[in-house]
Amino acid sequence: MDWMERVGNLRQWARNGVRAPHKPLLLLYALGRFRRCPDDDLRYSDVERDLRELLQDFGPTRPTSPSYPFHHLVSDEVWEVRTDAGAGSPGSGVQVLRESGARGQLAPGLRAALVADPSLLGRLTQLLLDVHFPPSIHPDIAASVGLDLEGAGPAPLAAGAVRDRRRRAVELRRDVLVAYEYRCAFCGFDGALGRVPVGLEAAHVQWWAFQGPDDLANCLCLCSLHHKLFDRGALGLDADRNITVSREFVGRGGAARSQVLGLSGQGLLGPQSGSDRVAAERIAWHTAQVFRGAARVPEPA
Numbered sequence: 319m320d321w322m323e324r325v326g327n328l329r330q331w332a333r334n335g336v337r338a339p340h341k342p343l344l345l346l347y348a349l350g351r352f353r354r355c356p357d358d359d360l361r362y363s364d365v366e367r368d369l370r371e372l373l374q375d376f377g378p379t380r381p382t383s384p385s386y387p388f389h390h391l392v393s394d395e396v397w398e399v400r401t402d403a404g405a406g407s408p409g410s411g412v413q414v415l416r417e418s419g420a421r422g423q424l425a426p427g428l429r430a431a432l433v434a435d436p437s438l439l440g441r442l443t444q445l446l447l448d449v450h451f452p453p454s455i456h457p458d459i460a461a462s463v464g465l466d467l468e469g470a471g472p473a474p475l476a477a478g479a480v481r482d483r484r485r486r487a488v489e490l491r492r493d494v495l496v497a498y499e500y501r502c503a504f505c506g507f508d509g510a511l512g513r514v515p516v517g518l519e520a521a522h523v524q525w526w527a528f529q530g531p532d533d534l535a536n537c538l539c540l541c542s543l544h545h546k547l548f549d550r551g552a553l554g555l556d557a558d559r560n561i562t563v564s565r566e567f568v569g570r571g572g573a574a575r576s577q578v579l580g581l582s583g584q585g586l587l588g589p590q591s592g593s594d595r596v597a598a599e600r601i602a603w604h605t606a607q608v609f610r611g612a613a614r615v616p617e618p619a
């Protein structure tokens with residue numbers, strides 16, 4: 319059994335650019351638990367809260383129930399559910415999972431493979447993160463489920479594909495930084511160490527993992543802080559390309575006010591004329607799939 323292939327096929331859920339990271343998040347959670355306690359099964363009523371928080375933190379903004387992946391991941395043959403009555407999931411309803419004493423566990427074959435090959439856990443972790451989430455938030459998710467990205471090994475794509483992807487990433491970063499004149503499109507940060515820009519990144523608006531293209535109409539030059547906040551949905555753009563700040567973002571200190579809350583309603587800096595601006599359809603994807611809830615109303619100047 320090629321577990322990398324089977325887990326990679328969860329990607330089917332990313333069809334049409336709609337984010338449905340429920341199954342990958344459950345699987346990452348289960349891998350984290352397996353790492354700590356390989357023999358434990360996960361009683362639904364015990365892990366429901368953890369799963370709900372994971373979905374809130376890293377899932378799309380529409381409300382989702384943790385019962386859904388708990389039941390449906392069984393069909394991917396990487397996870398099994400049993401109840402007090404025996405093998406098999408009782409369904410995807412919250413009540414029935416709670417009341418039947420439903421317990422989930424990685425499929426026996428996968429557990430055996432993880433024991434036989436100690437590198438598999440890291441490779442599966444990296445694969446799930448690569449396929450479903452942008453790199454800027456991989457460490458946050460890994461930390462939330464108790465997994466370690468150190469030593470996770472090479473990306474799961476074939477070696478040639480990895481080389482192509484890296485080359486494109488280097489070229490894209492250069493194009494984006496030039497278009498935005500080496501400064502953050504949100505705050506104007508333009509730091510350099512000697513002559514080399516530092517803390518500036520090319521950020522995809524529609525994530526690469528969700529068919530977001532590698533071009534200027536889908537990218538922004540952002541500083542590391544604003545890249546992270548944009549990928550987590552704390553920051554976004556409205557249809558006029560003005561910056562939006564999620565009502566869920568809170569920060570009381572002066573730095574949070576000046577570097578985040580104060581951006582609300584401001585226009586983008588750049589790109590220089592002659593360069594493609596971010597396309598409306600990419601912004602619409604980010605707003606629907608990533609931005610967290612409603613935007614704050616800009617405070618009067």
Ligand SMILES: [Zn+2]
Nearest residue numbers: 502505541544
């Ligand atoms: Zn910035």
